[in-house]
Amino acid sequence: MTPAARRWLVRAGGVGLLLVAIALPWSVDAYTTSLFARTLVLGLVGVSVALLTGLAGLPTLGQTGPYAAGAYASALVAMHVSSVGVVQVLTGAAAGALFALLTVPLVVYARGVVVLMITLAIGELTVTAAGRWTSVTGGTDGLAGIPAIQPVWGMAPLASDRARYLYTLVVVGVVIAAMVMLLRTPAGLLLRASRDDEARTRASGHRVTGYLAVTFVGAGAVAGIAGSLLITAQQYVSPADFGFDVSALLLLGVVIGGAASIGGAIVGTALVIAVRDWLSGLLPGYAPLLLGGLFVLTAYLFPRGVAGFSTELANLVRSRSRGRTGPGDRPGTGIQGRPSRGEPVGAAPVSSGETR
Amino acid sequence: MMLQAARVLGPVDPYLIPALDGVAYGLLLFVAASGLVFCFGVANILNLAHGLLYAIGAYLAAALLDGGWGSLLLALGVGTLAAAGAGGLLAGLLAPVARRDHLTQALLTFGVALAGGALLVTAFGPDSLPVRIPAALDRSVEVAGHRYAAYRLVFIGVAALIAVLLWLAVAKTRAGMLVRAAVDDADMVACLGVNPARIRLGVLGAAGALAGAAGVLGAPIIGPAPTTGDTVLLLSLVVVVLGGLGSVQGTLLAALAVGEIQSLGVALAPTAAPFLLFAAMALVLAVRARGLPGRFLRLRPGGST
Numbered sequence: 281m282t283p284a285a286r287r288w289l290v291r292a293g294g295v296g297l298l299l300v301a302i303a304l305p306w307s308v309d310a311y312t313t314s315l316f317a318r319t320l321v322l323g324l325v326g327v328s329v330a331l332l333t334g335l336a337g338l339p340t341l342g343q344t345g346p347y348a349a350g351a352y353a354s355a356l357v358a359m360h361v362s363s364v365g366v367v368q369v370l371t372g373a374a375a376g377a378l379f380a381l382l383t384v385p386l387v388v389y390a391r392g393v394v395v396l397m398i399t400l401a402i403g404e405l406t407v408t409a410a411g412r413w414t415s416v417t418g419g420t421d422g423l424a425g426i427p428a429i430q431p432v433w434g435m436a437p438l439a440s441d442r443a444r445y446l447y448t449l450v451v452v453g454v455v456i457a458a459m460v461m462l463l464r465t466p467a468g469l470l471l472r473a474s475r476d477d478e479a480r481t482r483a484s485g486h487r488v489t490g491y492l493a494v495t496f497v498g499a500g501a502v503a504g505i506a507g508s509l510l511i512t513a514q515q516y517v518s519p520a521d522f523g524f525d526v527s528a529l530l531l532l533g534v535v536i537g538g539a540a541s542i543g544g545a546i547v548g549t550a551l552v553i554a555v556r557d558w559l560s561g562l563l564p565g566y567a568p569l570l571l572g573g574l575f576v577l578t579a580y581l582f583p584r585g586v587a588g589f590s591t592e593l594a595n596l597v598r599s600r601s602r603g604r605t606g607p608g609d610r611p612g613t614g615i616q617g618r619p620s621r622g623e624p625v626g627a628a629p630v631s632s633g634e635t636r
Numbered sequence: 637m638m639l640q641a642a643r644v645l646g647p648v649d650p651y652l653i654p655a656l657d658g659v660a661y662g663l664l665l666f667v668a669a670s671g672l673v674f675c676f677g678v679a680n681i682l683n684l685a686h687g688l689l690y691a692i693g694a695y696l697a698a699a700l701l702d703g704g705w706g707s708l709l710l711a712l713g714v715g716t717l718a719a720a721g722a723g724g725l726l727a728g729l730l731a732p733v734a735r736r737d738h739l740t741q742a743l744l745t746f747g748v749a750l751a752g753g754a755l756l757v758t759a760f761g762p763d764s765l766p767v768r769i770p771a772a773l774d775r776s777v778e779v780a781g782h783r784y785a786a787y788r789l790v791f792i793g794v795a796a797l798i799a800v801l802l803w804l805a806v807a808k809t810r811a812g813m814l815v816r817a818a819v820d821d822a823d824m825v826a827c828l829g830v831n832p833a834r835i836r837l838g839v840l841g842a843a844g845a846l847a848g849a850a851g852v853l854g855a856p857i858i859g860p861a862p863t864t865g866d867t868v869l870l871l872s873l874v875v876v877v878l879g880g881l882g883s884v885q886g887t888l889l890a891a892l893a894v895g896e897i898q899s900l901g902v903a904l905a906p907t908a909a910p911f912l913l914f915a916a917m918a919l920v921l922a923v924r925a926r927g928l929p930g931r932f933l934r935l936r937p938g939g940s941t
Contacts, residue, residue: 568751569754572747
């Protein structure tokens with residue numbers, strides 16, 4: 281399969297998924313629709329995780345931090361200031377970006393597994409703070425009775441699950457489209473360059489740390505928007521929405537989706553969340569056990585994610601037909617023949633496939 | 637006598653007991669977190685199942701302790717061995733993905749933590765369990781005019797002893813020398829003919845033993861409950877972030893600081909309490925500027941920033 285054909289296949293798949301997503305609320309009941317709305321929200325957080333993990337090379341377990349900041353800020357705005365969607369989304373974005381701005385000095389000088397550790401601590405501390413700061417967050421009881429949203433001024437409040445789902449879909453779509461367009465500019469290229477060879481990018485006169493800081497704040501804003509959408513979809517928020525299990529599930533979804541791919545992130549996250557909800561309905565009480573098994577299996581079977589796996593397969597087929605082996609056939613090895621710090625999963629073969 | 641003590645200590649007096657609690661809490665965190673430091677510093681593994689190892693010890697303590705000294709020794713032995721075995725098992729599970737990136741290892745160990753936590757809840761039930769400490773220690777003693785739990789005083793002594801033994805083991809024994817060498821340059825140690833798989837097994841086993849012992853001894857302080865694993869993992873991670881990987885002393889200082897923040901900090905500034913750990917982390921990282929990540933990265937040859 282040529283790269284061009286692959287690209288067309290991915291595009292066709294994307295359009296097909298979008299059509300399914302639009303048609304969905306007319307084919308399932310209201311409860312399932314609201315579940316899918318929440319899945320979309322987590323998918324958007326997954327996209328921000330993928331932006332950091334795959335594209336910036338900062339693997340994160342802490343995007344629940346800006347996600348929570350955006351959610352609580354939007355909830356407070358919805359309860360006391362305005363029920364207009366635009367205001368809430370912007371509030372969420374601002375709160376998420378501010379949270380990221382405050383934590384950026386902790387993260388941006390570190391790389392690889394240290395980032396994973398620091399962000400994990402940040403995410404966990406956020407949950408602890410949300411649980412204890414009762415006067416603002418409602419403590420572990422959470423904030424309930426959040427009024428329904430009206431997308432823009434003068435519109436009627438969204439009363440049905442279907443309407444809220446479609447609102448969520450539209451906002452998620454707009455944010456992802458904006459991100460994809462931004463990443464196609466030279467800024468996106470610089471980010472990839474910083475990830476692939478930081479020393480050389482620095483030597484070329486680029487301020488890698490600055491780029492990473494901007495990306496981190498941007499990813500915080502995206503997670504903050506997801507937080508505001510959570511308020512819309514769920515009309516309730518509590519610290520349980522931002523627990524350690526959520527961060528880990530997001531990371532799993534992003535790794536399954538191929539880490540460096542925005543579309544893969546949303547599909548992978550949706551898949552993982554769907555499996556979790558399906559499992560907990562099917563075998564109540566055994567969901568954590570089976571999910572744990574799923575994590576272990578994923579680590580063994582798809583070290584580069586499903587998307588990375590398919591690229592590897594494509595590379596293998598192509599190199600067989602040409603009678604030689606390509607550079608993408610040795611999974612998990614950096615330039616020095618060992619995993620380099622912060623090496624993104626599933627990134628190298630994609631770029632090598634495009635340059636050929 | 638009591639009045640006299642209160643007069644001498646003056647304004648410090650109300651904070652004496654929280655401060656002592658902080659020492660007990662800090663030493664518990666030190667014993668629990670030092671295993672994580674070894675995993676990370678020596679074997680370069682981010683072990684997200686570390687809290688599970690503590691939880692194993694704590695649950696076994698709740699199941700075995702019956703109020704006598706014998707049961708405490710039994711629980712300590714069984715808990716330490718079981719957690720060390722779990723650590724060894726984890727090393728075996730990690731072996732196939734040893735050369736892959738950290739993300740894979742994090743996913744794997746998190747999966748083990750999730751499944752193991754679920755198994756513990758299945759075996760011991762979803763409620764937090766009471767722990768029966770030896771009857772001789774189940775009373776309070778007088779400390780500077782205050783009543784204080786005897787168990788915690790004894791715990792402070794025992795944990796301090798463990799800290800000293802650990803420092804001696806790292807500083808004076810051959811195994812400790814290997815550990816320090818692996819922290820400095822893991823590749824060179826491998827070149828010298830020490831099998832990395834054996835280092836991984838030894839480190840994860842030792843980390844499990846430390847966490848299991850902490851779980852048994854600390855069960856009356858951080859008791860067995862479904863959230864125990866997460867709590868211990870989080871606090872240990874904060875200790876590692878604050879203390880760095882350089883030394884046993886650094887870990888000890890960081891653990892004591894976190895312990896004091898969690899008890900004395902809450903007593904001094906109840907409204908700011910939720911954010912104190914954040915603030916401490918930010919402060920330490922700001923004071924050291926790039927010192928901490930720099931030290932982490934120097935573990936990897938070629939990892940210049």
